[in-house]
Amino acid sequence: MSTEWKYPKTITGDAATGERYLKRSRINEEFWREVEKGNHILFVAPRRVGKTSVMKDLEENCPDGYACIYQNIEGVKTRNEFYRRLFEIILQCVHRSKIQKTKDLLAKWFAKYKISEVSKSGIKFSENEIDYEGELRNIIPELVDTDVHTVIFLDEFAEVINKLNKQNMQQDAVDILHTMREIRADADFKNFTIVYAGSIGLQFVIKSIDRPKLINDLHPIETGPLSIKEMHELVHQLTNDATINFSESTVVYLAQKLKHLLPYYVQLMIEDIDVIAKENAKPYVADEMIDEAFERVLKKNKNFDDWLVRLRDYQAEQFPFINEILKTCAHNGKITVQEIYNLAIDEKHNRKDDYMDYVEELINDGYIVEEGKNMYRFISPFLQQFWINKYPIHHGR
Protein backbone atom coordinates (compact mmCIF):
# COMPACT_ATOMS: atom_id res chain seq x y z
CA MET A 1 0.00 0.00 0.00
CA SER A 2 1.34 3.41 -0.88
CA THR A 3 1.57 5.86 2.00
CA GLU A 4 -0.58 8.42 0.28
CA TRP A 5 -4.27 8.08 1.08
CA LYS A 6 -6.44 8.43 -2.00
CA TYR A 7 -9.89 9.84 -1.37
CA PRO A 8 -13.04 8.54 -3.03
CA LYS A 9 -14.68 10.76 -5.65
CA THR A 10 -17.66 11.72 -3.53
CA ILE A 11 -19.70 14.91 -3.82
CA THR A 12 -22.32 15.93 -1.29
CA GLY A 13 -22.93 19.59 -2.02
CA ASP A 14 -23.71 20.39 -5.62
CA ALA A 15 -25.37 18.23 -8.20
CA ALA A 16 -23.27 15.21 -9.18
CA THR A 17 -21.68 15.36 -12.63
CA GLY A 18 -18.99 13.52 -14.59
CA GLU A 19 -17.34 10.62 -12.79
CA ARG A 20 -19.18 11.48 -9.59
CA TYR A 21 -22.50 10.90 -11.29
CA LEU A 22 -24.11 7.51 -11.72
CA LYS A 23 -26.21 7.40 -14.85
CA ARG A 24 -29.91 6.78 -14.16
CA SER A 25 -30.74 5.06 -17.45
CA ARG A 26 -34.24 4.09 -16.41
CA ILE A 27 -35.09 7.73 -15.69
CA ASN A 28 -33.50 8.96 -18.93
CA GLU A 29 -35.48 6.42 -20.95
CA GLU A 30 -38.77 7.28 -19.31
CA PHE A 31 -38.04 10.95 -19.77
CA TRP A 32 -37.44 10.80 -23.54
CA ARG A 33 -40.33 8.43 -24.03
CA GLU A 34 -42.71 10.90 -22.41
CA VAL A 35 -41.26 13.92 -24.23
CA GLU A 36 -41.68 12.10 -27.52
CA LYS A 37 -45.31 11.45 -26.67
CA GLY A 38 -45.72 15.20 -26.32
CA ASN A 39 -45.93 15.28 -22.54
CA HIS A 40 -44.59 18.03 -20.36
CA ILE A 41 -42.74 16.84 -17.31
CA LEU A 42 -42.97 17.37 -13.58
CA PHE A 43 -39.75 16.63 -11.70
CA VAL A 44 -40.93 17.41 -8.23
CA ALA A 45 -39.40 15.39 -5.43
CA PRO A 46 -37.95 15.97 -1.98
CA ARG A 47 -34.63 17.69 -1.55
CA ARG A 48 -31.40 15.89 -2.34
CA VAL A 49 -32.89 12.99 -4.24
CA GLY A 50 -30.93 13.91 -7.36
CA LYS A 51 -33.26 15.97 -9.56
CA THR A 52 -30.70 18.57 -10.62
CA SER A 53 -28.09 15.89 -11.33
CA VAL A 54 -30.50 14.00 -13.58
CA MET A 55 -31.58 17.13 -15.42
CA LYS A 56 -28.00 18.23 -16.04
CA ASP A 57 -27.24 14.79 -17.44
CA LEU A 58 -30.32 14.95 -19.67
CA GLU A 59 -29.26 18.37 -20.91
CA GLU A 60 -25.70 17.29 -21.57
CA ASN A 61 -26.68 14.12 -23.39
CA CYS A 62 -29.47 15.65 -25.39
CA PRO A 63 -30.32 13.34 -28.33
CA ASP A 64 -30.11 14.45 -31.97
CA GLY A 65 -33.05 16.52 -33.05
CA TYR A 66 -33.45 18.10 -29.60
CA ALA A 67 -32.12 21.33 -28.12
CA CYS A 68 -31.99 21.29 -24.33
CA ILE A 69 -31.34 24.01 -21.83
CA TYR A 70 -31.21 23.74 -18.05
CA GLN A 71 -31.68 26.80 -15.83
CA ASN A 72 -32.26 27.38 -12.17
CA ILE A 73 -34.91 30.10 -11.85
CA GLU A 74 -34.82 30.36 -8.06
CA GLY A 75 -34.34 34.14 -8.03
CA VAL A 76 -37.56 34.97 -9.89
CA LYS A 77 -39.78 37.17 -7.72
CA THR A 78 -42.67 38.35 -9.87
CA ARG A 79 -44.88 37.19 -12.69
CA ASN A 80 -43.22 39.49 -15.21
CA GLU A 81 -39.78 38.36 -14.14
CA PHE A 82 -40.84 34.79 -14.75
CA TYR A 83 -41.98 35.54 -18.29
CA ARG A 84 -38.82 37.52 -18.97
CA ARG A 85 -36.69 34.64 -17.72
CA LEU A 86 -38.53 32.14 -19.89
CA PHE A 87 -38.23 34.42 -22.92
CA GLU A 88 -34.49 34.74 -22.29
CA ILE A 89 -34.02 31.01 -21.77
CA ILE A 90 -35.70 30.24 -25.08
CA LEU A 91 -33.45 32.74 -26.84
CA GLN A 92 -30.37 31.39 -25.11
CA CYS A 93 -31.30 27.88 -26.20
CA VAL A 94 -31.83 28.96 -29.80
CA HIS A 95 -28.61 30.98 -29.64
CA ARG A 96 -26.58 27.84 -28.92
CA SER A 97 -27.80 26.03 -31.98
CA LYS A 98 -25.60 25.49 -35.01
CA ILE A 99 -28.51 24.68 -37.31
CA GLN A 100 -29.12 27.21 -40.06
CA LYS A 101 -32.90 27.36 -39.65
CA THR A 102 -32.44 28.15 -35.99
CA LYS A 103 -29.88 30.82 -36.74
CA ASP A 104 -32.30 32.39 -39.19
CA LEU A 105 -35.01 32.42 -36.58
CA LEU A 106 -32.72 34.09 -34.08
CA ALA A 107 -31.74 36.75 -36.60
CA LYS A 108 -35.43 37.44 -37.18
CA TRP A 109 -36.07 37.85 -33.45
CA PHE A 110 -33.02 40.06 -33.04
CA ALA A 111 -34.43 42.43 -35.61
CA LYS A 112 -38.03 42.24 -34.41
CA TYR A 113 -37.31 42.86 -30.74
CA LYS A 114 -34.28 45.09 -31.28
CA ILE A 115 -32.05 42.80 -29.29
CA SER A 116 -28.42 43.86 -29.10
CA GLU A 117 -26.95 40.88 -27.26
CA VAL A 118 -27.70 37.39 -25.97
CA SER A 119 -25.35 35.89 -23.43
CA LYS A 120 -25.35 33.59 -20.42
CA SER A 121 -26.36 36.49 -18.23
CA GLY A 122 -29.45 37.32 -20.30
CA ILE A 123 -30.46 39.47 -23.23
CA LYS A 124 -29.98 43.16 -23.89
CA PHE A 125 -32.37 45.31 -25.83
CA SER A 126 -31.27 48.34 -27.72
CA GLU A 127 -34.68 49.88 -27.16
CA ASN A 128 -37.47 49.34 -24.65
CA GLU A 129 -38.29 46.09 -23.01
CA ILE A 130 -41.19 44.14 -24.42
CA ASP A 131 -44.38 42.48 -23.26
CA TYR A 132 -42.78 39.16 -22.43
CA GLU A 133 -45.94 37.22 -21.73
CA GLY A 134 -47.51 38.24 -25.02
CA GLU A 135 -44.33 37.66 -27.00
CA LEU A 136 -43.84 34.20 -25.55
CA ARG A 137 -47.07 33.25 -27.25
CA ASN A 138 -45.55 34.48 -30.50
CA ILE A 139 -42.08 32.97 -30.30
CA ILE A 140 -42.94 29.49 -29.02
CA PRO A 141 -45.04 28.52 -32.08
CA GLU A 142 -42.21 29.78 -34.32
CA LEU A 143 -39.89 27.18 -32.85
CA VAL A 144 -41.70 24.56 -34.93
CA ASP A 145 -40.06 25.95 -38.06
CA THR A 146 -36.59 25.02 -36.82
CA ASP A 147 -37.38 21.27 -36.95
CA VAL A 148 -35.67 21.01 -33.58
CA HIS A 149 -37.56 20.00 -30.47
CA THR A 150 -36.76 22.48 -27.69
CA VAL A 151 -36.68 21.19 -24.12
CA ILE A 152 -36.45 23.66 -21.28
CA PHE A 153 -35.64 22.55 -17.74
CA LEU A 154 -36.89 25.03 -15.14
CA ASP A 155 -35.26 24.01 -11.89
CA GLU A 156 -36.73 25.39 -8.64
CA PHE A 157 -39.98 26.30 -10.41
CA ALA A 158 -41.97 24.90 -7.47
CA GLU A 159 -40.04 27.17 -5.08
CA VAL A 160 -40.91 30.22 -7.15
CA ILE A 161 -44.63 29.37 -7.08
CA ASN A 162 -44.52 28.67 -3.36
CA LYS A 163 -42.74 31.95 -2.65
CA LEU A 164 -45.26 33.98 -4.66
CA ASN A 165 -48.07 32.18 -2.91
CA LYS A 166 -46.67 32.88 0.52
CA GLN A 167 -45.92 36.53 -0.18
CA ASN A 168 -49.50 37.40 -0.94
CA MET A 169 -48.83 37.26 -4.64
CA GLN A 170 -51.17 34.37 -5.17
CA GLN A 171 -52.58 35.98 -8.27
CA ASP A 172 -49.11 36.01 -9.85
CA ALA A 173 -48.68 32.33 -9.06
CA VAL A 174 -52.08 31.44 -10.52
CA ASP A 175 -51.41 33.60 -13.56
CA ILE A 176 -48.10 31.85 -14.32
CA LEU A 177 -49.63 28.42 -13.87
CA HIS A 178 -52.57 29.40 -15.99
CA THR A 179 -50.52 30.82 -18.86
CA MET A 180 -48.25 27.78 -18.87
CA ARG A 181 -51.25 25.50 -18.92
CA GLU A 182 -52.70 27.40 -21.86
CA ILE A 183 -49.45 27.16 -23.76
CA ARG A 184 -49.32 23.41 -23.16
CA ALA A 185 -52.86 22.92 -24.33
CA ASP A 186 -52.45 24.93 -27.54
CA ALA A 187 -51.95 22.80 -30.65
CA ASP A 188 -49.65 25.46 -32.18
CA PHE A 189 -47.12 25.01 -29.43
CA LYS A 190 -45.57 21.82 -30.75
CA ASN A 191 -41.95 20.68 -30.59
CA PHE A 192 -41.64 22.38 -27.27
CA THR A 193 -41.40 20.81 -23.85
CA ILE A 194 -41.10 22.35 -20.44
CA VAL A 195 -39.81 20.44 -17.46
CA TYR A 196 -41.00 21.86 -14.16
CA ALA A 197 -38.81 20.94 -11.23
CA GLY A 198 -38.31 21.68 -7.58
CA SER A 199 -38.38 20.20 -4.15
CA ILE A 200 -41.52 21.83 -2.78
CA GLY A 201 -44.55 19.59 -3.08
CA LEU A 202 -46.08 21.60 -5.91
CA GLN A 203 -49.28 19.58 -5.76
CA PHE A 204 -49.86 20.72 -2.18
CA VAL A 205 -49.13 24.36 -2.89
CA ILE A 206 -51.57 24.21 -5.74
CA LYS A 207 -54.10 22.45 -3.59
CA SER A 208 -53.84 25.32 -1.14
CA ILE A 209 -54.73 27.79 -3.89
CA ASP A 210 -57.46 25.44 -4.95
CA ARG A 211 -56.42 25.04 -8.57
CA PRO A 212 -55.35 21.39 -8.95
CA LYS A 213 -56.29 21.40 -12.64
CA LEU A 214 -53.46 23.78 -13.45
CA ILE A 215 -50.85 21.06 -13.34
CA ASN A 216 -52.73 17.79 -13.61
CA ASP A 217 -51.76 17.39 -17.27
CA LEU A 218 -48.04 17.18 -16.41
CA HIS A 219 -46.32 13.82 -16.43
CA PRO A 220 -44.55 13.25 -13.11
CA ILE A 221 -41.23 11.45 -13.24
CA GLU A 222 -39.88 9.98 -10.06
CA THR A 223 -36.21 10.19 -9.24
CA GLY A 224 -36.47 7.47 -6.63
CA PRO A 225 -33.86 5.33 -4.90
CA LEU A 226 -31.15 3.23 -6.55
CA SER A 227 -31.58 -0.47 -7.13
CA ILE A 228 -29.12 -2.69 -5.28
CA LYS A 229 -27.27 -3.20 -8.56
CA GLU A 230 -27.00 0.54 -9.14
CA MET A 231 -25.80 0.98 -5.58
CA HIS A 232 -22.98 -1.51 -6.19
CA GLU A 233 -22.08 0.41 -9.33
CA LEU A 234 -22.06 3.74 -7.52
CA VAL A 235 -19.86 2.46 -4.68
CA HIS A 236 -17.48 1.01 -7.21
CA GLN A 237 -17.46 4.13 -9.35
CA LEU A 238 -16.71 6.43 -6.41
CA THR A 239 -14.04 4.24 -4.85
CA ASN A 240 -12.27 2.51 -7.75
CA ASP A 241 -9.21 4.77 -7.53
CA ALA A 242 -9.44 5.30 -3.78
CA THR A 243 -7.55 3.66 -0.95
CA ILE A 244 -10.66 2.32 0.76
CA ASN A 245 -11.97 -0.96 -0.44
CA PHE A 246 -15.49 -2.33 -0.19
CA SER A 247 -16.06 -6.07 -0.44
CA GLU A 248 -19.32 -7.27 -1.97
CA SER A 249 -20.64 -8.16 1.47
CA THR A 250 -19.87 -4.74 2.98
CA VAL A 251 -21.82 -3.10 0.16
CA VAL A 252 -24.71 -5.43 1.00
CA TYR A 253 -24.39 -4.45 4.67
CA LEU A 254 -24.37 -0.77 3.72
CA ALA A 255 -27.53 -1.30 1.67
CA GLN A 256 -29.24 -3.01 4.61
CA LYS A 257 -28.27 -0.17 6.87
CA LEU A 258 -29.62 2.48 4.50
CA LYS A 259 -32.72 0.54 3.36
CA HIS A 260 -33.71 3.50 1.19
CA LEU A 261 -30.90 3.79 -1.35
CA LEU A 262 -30.76 7.45 -2.28
CA PRO A 263 -27.45 8.24 -4.00
CA TYR A 264 -27.05 11.15 -1.60
CA TYR A 265 -27.07 8.82 1.41
CA VAL A 266 -24.53 6.57 -0.30
CA GLN A 267 -22.28 9.57 -0.94
CA LEU A 268 -22.59 10.82 2.65
CA MET A 269 -21.79 7.36 4.01
CA ILE A 270 -18.75 6.83 1.80
CA GLU A 271 -17.39 10.22 2.82
CA ASP A 272 -17.55 9.37 6.51
CA ILE A 273 -16.47 5.75 6.07
CA ASP A 274 -13.40 7.10 4.32
CA VAL A 275 -12.59 9.40 7.25
CA ILE A 276 -12.98 6.52 9.72
CA ALA A 277 -10.90 4.16 7.60
CA LYS A 278 -8.15 6.75 7.34
CA GLU A 279 -8.20 7.49 11.08
CA ASN A 280 -7.73 3.81 11.76
CA ALA A 281 -5.40 3.24 8.83
CA LYS A 282 -7.65 0.39 7.71
CA PRO A 283 -8.46 0.55 4.02
CA TYR A 284 -10.69 -2.54 4.08
CA VAL A 285 -14.15 -1.38 5.09
CA ALA A 286 -15.70 -3.35 7.95
CA ASP A 287 -19.34 -3.42 9.06
CA GLU A 288 -18.46 -1.56 12.29
CA MET A 289 -17.11 1.34 10.27
CA ILE A 290 -20.44 1.51 8.47
CA ASP A 291 -22.28 1.61 11.82
CA GLU A 292 -20.03 4.39 13.04
CA ALA A 293 -20.34 6.39 9.83
CA PHE A 294 -24.14 6.14 10.09
CA GLU A 295 -24.03 7.84 13.52
CA ARG A 296 -21.62 10.51 12.30
CA VAL A 297 -23.77 11.35 9.29
CA LEU A 298 -26.82 11.65 11.54
CA LYS A 299 -25.07 14.04 13.91
CA LYS A 300 -24.63 16.56 11.12
CA ASN A 301 -28.12 17.97 11.28
CA LYS A 302 -27.76 19.98 8.14
CA ASN A 303 -28.06 16.72 6.25
CA PHE A 304 -31.64 16.21 7.36
CA ASP A 305 -32.93 19.47 8.83
CA ASP A 306 -34.50 20.41 5.57
CA TRP A 307 -36.91 17.50 5.77
CA LEU A 308 -38.43 19.12 8.83
CA VAL A 309 -38.13 22.72 7.70
CA ARG A 310 -39.93 22.14 4.42
CA LEU A 311 -42.98 20.68 6.18
CA ARG A 312 -43.19 23.75 8.39
CA ASP A 313 -42.74 25.89 5.34
CA TYR A 314 -45.54 24.80 3.09
CA GLN A 315 -47.72 22.96 5.55
CA ALA A 316 -47.54 25.54 8.31
CA GLU A 317 -51.16 25.18 9.39
CA GLN A 318 -51.22 21.41 9.44
CA PHE A 319 -47.68 21.04 10.70
CA PRO A 320 -48.55 20.04 14.31
CA PHE A 321 -50.77 17.21 13.06
CA ILE A 322 -48.30 15.98 10.45
CA ASN A 323 -45.42 16.18 12.89
CA GLU A 324 -47.34 14.21 15.50
CA ILE A 325 -47.77 11.40 12.95
CA LEU A 326 -44.06 11.45 12.22
CA LYS A 327 -43.02 11.57 15.87
CA THR A 328 -45.19 8.58 16.70
CA CYS A 329 -43.92 6.75 13.65
CA ALA A 330 -40.30 7.47 14.59
CA HIS A 331 -40.57 6.37 18.22
CA ASN A 332 -42.73 3.29 17.62
CA GLY A 333 -41.09 2.26 14.36
CA LYS A 334 -44.56 2.38 12.78
CA ILE A 335 -47.97 3.99 13.00
CA THR A 336 -51.36 2.43 12.29
CA VAL A 337 -54.35 4.06 10.63
CA GLN A 338 -56.20 3.76 13.93
CA GLU A 339 -53.48 5.77 15.69
CA ILE A 340 -53.58 8.39 12.94
CA TYR A 341 -57.34 8.61 13.30
CA ASN A 342 -57.01 9.03 17.06
CA LEU A 343 -54.71 11.99 16.45
CA ALA A 344 -57.06 13.40 13.82
CA ILE A 345 -60.11 13.47 16.12
CA ASP A 346 -58.13 15.09 18.91
CA GLU A 347 -59.52 18.62 19.09
CA LYS A 348 -55.98 19.96 19.02
CA HIS A 349 -55.77 18.90 15.39
CA ASN A 350 -59.35 18.49 14.29
CA ARG A 351 -58.60 16.83 10.97
CA LYS A 352 -61.34 14.27 11.03
CA ASP A 353 -62.47 14.94 7.48
CA ASP A 354 -59.23 14.92 5.57
CA TYR A 355 -56.62 13.13 7.67
CA MET A 356 -55.78 10.57 5.00
CA ASP A 357 -54.86 13.37 2.57
CA TYR A 358 -51.91 14.15 4.79
CA VAL A 359 -50.86 10.55 5.02
CA GLU A 360 -50.92 10.41 1.24
CA GLU A 361 -48.83 13.57 1.07
CA LEU A 362 -46.25 12.12 3.42
CA ILE A 363 -46.04 9.04 1.20
CA ASN A 364 -45.79 11.01 -2.05
CA ASP A 365 -43.29 13.33 -0.50
CA GLY A 366 -40.91 10.55 0.44
CA TYR A 367 -41.26 10.44 4.23
CA ILE A 368 -43.19 7.27 4.93
CA VAL A 369 -44.28 4.09 3.16
CA GLU A 370 -47.20 1.77 3.71
CA GLU A 371 -46.10 -1.48 5.23
CA GLY A 372 -48.71 -4.15 5.45
CA LYS A 373 -52.33 -3.21 5.72
CA ASN A 374 -53.08 0.15 7.29
CA MET A 375 -49.61 0.52 8.71
CA TYR A 376 -46.88 3.01 7.90
CA ARG A 377 -43.20 3.41 8.66
CA PHE A 378 -40.41 5.82 7.80
CA ILE A 379 -38.94 5.10 4.40
CA SER A 380 -35.39 5.76 5.61
CA PRO A 381 -33.76 4.80 8.92
CA PHE A 382 -31.80 8.06 8.61
CA LEU A 383 -35.00 10.09 8.66
CA GLN A 384 -36.52 8.01 11.44
CA GLN A 385 -33.48 8.44 13.67
CA PHE A 386 -33.27 12.13 12.81
CA TRP A 387 -36.87 12.58 14.04
CA ILE A 388 -36.12 10.70 17.26
CA ASN A 389 -33.06 12.85 17.88
CA LYS A 390 -35.04 15.98 17.17
CA TYR A 391 -37.90 14.97 19.50
CA PRO A 392 -36.34 12.60 22.04
CA ILE A 393 -39.29 12.89 24.43
CA HIS A 394 -42.57 11.65 23.05
CA HIS A 395 -45.58 10.84 25.23
CA GLY A 396 -43.39 10.51 28.27
CA ARG A 397 -40.88 8.19 26.69
Ligand SMILES: Nc1ncnc2c1ncn2[C@@H]1O[C@H](COP(=O)(O)OP(=O)(O)OP(=O)(O)O)[C@@H](O)[C@H]1O
Ligand atom coordinates in the same frame (compact mmCIF):
# COMPACT_ATOMS: atom_id res chain seq x y z
N1 LIG B 1 -27.02 9.95 -10.05
C1 LIG B 1 -26.26 10.31 -9.01
N2 LIG B 1 -25.01 9.79 -8.88
C2 LIG B 1 -24.26 10.13 -7.82
N3 LIG B 1 -24.64 10.94 -6.85
C3 LIG B 1 -25.86 11.48 -6.93
C4 LIG B 1 -26.72 11.21 -8.02
N4 LIG B 1 -27.87 11.87 -7.83
C5 LIG B 1 -27.74 12.54 -6.69
N5 LIG B 1 -26.53 12.33 -6.12
C6 LIG B 1 -26.10 12.83 -4.79
O1 LIG B 1 -27.16 13.57 -4.24
C7 LIG B 1 -26.77 14.93 -4.00
C8 LIG B 1 -27.93 15.81 -4.36
O2 LIG B 1 -28.13 15.77 -5.77
P1 LIG B 1 -28.94 16.92 -6.53
O3 LIG B 1 -28.39 18.24 -6.15
O4 LIG B 1 -28.99 16.53 -7.94
O5 LIG B 1 -30.36 16.71 -5.85
P2 LIG B 1 -31.63 17.65 -5.91
O6 LIG B 1 -32.79 16.72 -5.84
O7 LIG B 1 -31.55 18.58 -7.04
O8 LIG B 1 -31.48 18.43 -4.53
P3 LIG B 1 -32.08 19.86 -4.11
O9 LIG B 1 -33.56 19.67 -3.97
O10 LIG B 1 -31.40 20.13 -2.83
O11 LIG B 1 -31.75 20.84 -5.21
C9 LIG B 1 -25.51 15.14 -4.80
O12 LIG B 1 -24.66 16.09 -4.18
C10 LIG B 1 -24.90 13.76 -4.78
O13 LIG B 1 -24.27 13.54 -3.53
Ligand SMILES: [Mg+2]
Ligand atom coordinates in the same frame (compact mmCIF):
# COMPACT_ATOMS: atom_id res chain seq x y z
MG1 LIG C 1 -31.61 20.67 -7.17
